[in-house]
Amino acid sequence: MSILDEIVEHKRAEVVASKHATPRSALVARAATLAPPRDFERALAPRPGRARLIAEVKRASPSRGVLKDDLDPVALASTYARHGADAISVLTDARYFRGSLDDLAAVRAAVDVPLLRKDFVLDDYQLWEARAAGADAVLLIVAILEPSQLSELAAAAKGLGLAALVECHTAAEVDVALTMGARLLGINNRNLATFDVDLAVTEKICREVPDEIVLVSESGIKTARDVSRVKACGVDAILVGETLMRGEMSMEELKR
Numbered sequence: 001m002s003i004l005d006e007i008v009e010h011k012r013a014e015v016v017a018s019k020h021a022t023p024r025s026a027l028v029a030r031a032a033t034l035a036p037p038r039d040f041e042r043a044l045a046p047r048p049g050r051a052r053l054i055a056e057v058k059r060a061s062p063s064r065g066v067l068k069d070d071l072d073p074v075a076l077a078s079t080y081a082r083h084g085a086d087a088i089s090v091l092t093d094a095r096y097f098r099g100s101l102d103d104l105a106a107v108r109a110a111v112d113v114p115l116l117r118k119d120f121v122l123d124d125y126q127l128w129e130a131r132a133a134g135a136d137a138v139l140l141i142v143a144i145l146e147p148s149q150l151s152e153l154a155a156a157a158k159g160l161g162l163a164a165l166v167e168c169h170t171a172a173e174v175d176v177a178l179t180m181g182a183r184l185l186g187i188n189n190r191n192l193a194t195f196d197v198d199l200a201v202t203e204k205i206c207r208e209v210p211d212e213i214v215l216v217s218e219s220g221i222k223t224a225r226d227v228s229r230v231k232a233c234g235v236d237a238i239l240v241g242e243t244l245m246r247g248e249m250s251m252e253e254l255k256r
Contacts, residue, residue: 002193003062007096008144011120014095019125027128031160040114040137040163041184043086044214044237051231054116054216055080056089056241057107059098063195064242066098073103074110080244081111087137089116089239092130101133108134116165120144124156137163137184142173143192151180165216169201174208185209186239190219199229206233 001009044052057073057080060066077088090107091099104117117135119126122144130138140153154164166182168174169191177185189201197220209215217230218239230238 003195004143004192007062007093007120008122010095011093011122015123015125018129022129024125024128027125027132030132031128034131034134037131037136037161037163038112038114040087040116040165041214043114044184044216046214046236051217051227051235052086052237053084054087054089054237054239055085055244056091056118056239057099057103058089058091058241060096061242062096063190067242074106077107077111081113085113086237087114087116089118089139089241090135091241092117092119092133101129104130104133104135114163121153122149124153127153127157127160127162131160131162135162137165139167139186140164141167141192142176143167143169147176147180150176154180154182167218168205171205171208174205178208178210178213182213184214184216186216186218187235188218189221199226202230202235203233206235209234 057076059068059071080088088111090104091097092101092104093099108115114136115134116137116139117130118139121138121140127138138157140150142150157164163184165184165186166177167186167188168177169188187202187205189199190197199220202217206215214236215234216237216239217235221227221238221240222243227238
């Protein structure tokens with residue numbers, strides 16, 4: 001069993017437990033008290049001269065272990081917002097990334113930029129969780145969803161006013177995403193089965209993506225040279241977590 005298979009298996013059980021602990025009706029009621037979602041897609045719209053930046057709040061990962069055990073999500077997200085992040089991604093998976101929906105809700109209360117709930121979404125219940133916690137967008141991973149599930153979840157997200165960042169790692173997955181009408185496409189340079197990272201994935205797959213699609217390169221961006229490399233592929237935005245968490249690059253460098 002790959003790490004991804006293990007994560008998905010655990011997530012299915014987690015969703016069942018969450019449904020018992022918090023009825024959907026409670027999430028619907030909570031969501032009804034919130035302001036409308038912010039325009040995540042517009043925040044990532046192409047800007048000549050630089051890639052948009054999605055800065056990530058992330059305590060840990062299966063591949064790198066704990067990045068910052070004493071992380072203050074609100075303080076970090078506030079720093080991101082002050083320094084011009086176009087959007088913020090918040091990891092909400094507890095077991096493998098040490099995140100939570102509470103992190104997302106706390107960040108929402110502190111910043112005005114659009115927020116992405118980054119998790120392994122398998123069920124529309126998780127969309128309601130995201131909306132109730134203040135997310136403006138969700139991540140949908142092609143590798144863990146059947147095409148019909150992907151389409152249904154994307155439609156359900158749209159119905160809630162949530163943007164869907166559809167994540168791919170291969171040309172075949174890009175075909176699936178485009179066929180179901182994805183407008184925001186994330187290319188994950190990390191293979192979720194092995195957790196190996198290679199920016200050549202973006203270079204290869206970008207050729208399959210029409211110009212009108214907002215294209216995001218995710219994972220493995222560590223240097224100014226990496227930023228230039230993916231920008232040269234026509235990428236509109238980059239998603240960066242570990243590099244910022246470890247202080248290996250400043251936001252100013254990433255935004256060049």
